[in-house]
Amino acid sequence: MWTTGKVIERIDWNDKLFSLRIAADVEPFIAGQFIKLSEVRDDKRVARAYSVVNPPGKDYVEVLAVTVDDGQLSPALHQLNKGDEIQVSKKAAGFMVLEELPKEHTAKHLWFLATGTAVGPFLSIMETDEPWERYEKVVLVYGVREEVDLAYLEQIEAFKEKYPDQFQLIVSVTRESVNGTISERIPDAIINGGLEKHAGFKLTEKDSQVVICGNPGMITGAQQALYDKGLIKNLRRAPGNITVEKYW
Numbered sequence: 001m002w003t004t005g006k007v008i009e010r011i012d013w014n015d016k017l018f019s020l021r022i023a024a025d026v027e028p029f030i031a032g033q034f035i036k037l038s039e040v041r042d043d044k045r046v047a048r049a050y051s052v053v054n055p056p057g058k059d060y061v062e063v064l065a066v067t068v069d070d071g072q073l074s075p076a077l078h079q080l081n082k083g084d085e086i087q088v089s090k091k092a093a094g095f096m097v098l099e100e101l102p103k104e105h106t107a108k109h110l111w112f113l114a115t116g117t118a119v120g121p122f123l124s125i126m127e128t129d130e131p132w133e134r135y136e137k138v139v140l141v142y143g144v145r146e147e148v149d150l151a152y153l154e155q156i157e158a159f160k161e162k163y164p165d166q167f168q169l170i171v172s173v174t175r176e177s178v179n180g181t182i183s184e185r186i187p188d189a190i191i192n193g194g195l196e197k198h199a200g201f202k203l204t205e206k207d208s209q210v211v212i213c214g215n216p217g218m219i220t221g222a223q224q225a226l227y228d229k230g231l232i233k234n235l236r237r238a239p240g241n242i243t244v245e246k247y248w
Contacts, residue, residue: 002038005088007080008060013151017117019053020080021062022088029092030099031055031124036089037063039076045087048073051213052092053120053152055127061088064120064151094245096121096213098130102239107209109201110135113186113222115143115214121245122213123152126159132166135209139199143172143186143218170198186214187221190229205230205241213245 005024012018026035029052038047050063067078080086101107110131112122119142125131131138140159144150150171159167171181172189182194189195196202203210208231212222223233223242232240 001090002087003090005061005086007082007084007086010081014148016078017064017066017149017151018078019062019064019151020077020086021054021060022086023060024088025090026061026088027091029056030097031128031130032097032121033092033094034121035061035063035092037073037077038087038089039073040087046072047087047089049093051094051118051121051124053123055124064117066117094121096211096243096245098125098134100234100236101209101211101243102234103134105209105239105241106206107241108136108207109199109203109209110138111203111208111210112138112140113143113210113212113214113218114141115186115218116149117151118213118215118245119151122211123155126167132163136166137168137199137201138163138166139168139170139195141170141172141186141189141195143174143214145173145175147173147176147178147181168199170195185221186218187225190222190225203229203231205232208241209234209243210241211243211245216246219244219246 003025005022008023009021034049034051036047036049038045053062053064067074173181234240234243
């Protein structure tokens with residue numbers, strides 16, 4: 001179940017937010033899935049799930065993490081540097097993948113709603129061909145507290161250059177005013193129409209597929225706001241519009 005991985009690159013986005021690129025012998029995964037990282041302490045394994053940021057087909061896995069002072073694993077991960085080792089689950093898991101979205105649905109617009117490190121799996125998905133082949137528009141809504149909490153902006157800007165007619169980025173920064181961003185929480189921007197205004201089209205049951213990943217408050221609020229607009233949860237037995245993965 002576990003294999004030893006070696007850190008081959010580290011990026012510090014701010015003093016708490018960081019990425020680790022880890023060379024590890026893991027099984028093929030699907031964009032949007034997560035792996036687990038772990039350490040064994042006093043004969044007890046401490047493991048936590050982290051979404052894979054990179055697309056499939058690489059000889060490494062990359063994760064985006066934030067260290068929490070009282071976290072069981074994140075402080076140890078924050079201490080890792082190039083050449084250090086960490087235990088990695090050999091098999092990825094998770095159902096927040098595009099193949100779980102109903103192909104028979106009429107949706108033309110794919111919305112990704114993310115807060116903080118939950119942007120990671122959406123970057124993995126957008127690095128594949130599938131979203132660009134299936135949908136006319138792809139919108140990434142990326143919510144953070146402060147501008148310094150944003151990660152992978154250069155990679156995200158590259159999507160805008162590669163898919164100028166398809167891709168839209170809406171950044172929400174809630175604790176300071178930043179040019180080119182909105183200052184509302186994502187659920188509030190759904191309720192007041194801010195997201196639709198920035199995108200230039202509506203969130204509708206007919207045209208939209210929405211994938212949500214992030215903190216529990218955002219997920220709950222965004223789901224309810226979408227329900228109020230007539231969108232419904234996507235289930236295997238009853239295809240809908242809203243797919244959710246809880247980050248904790």
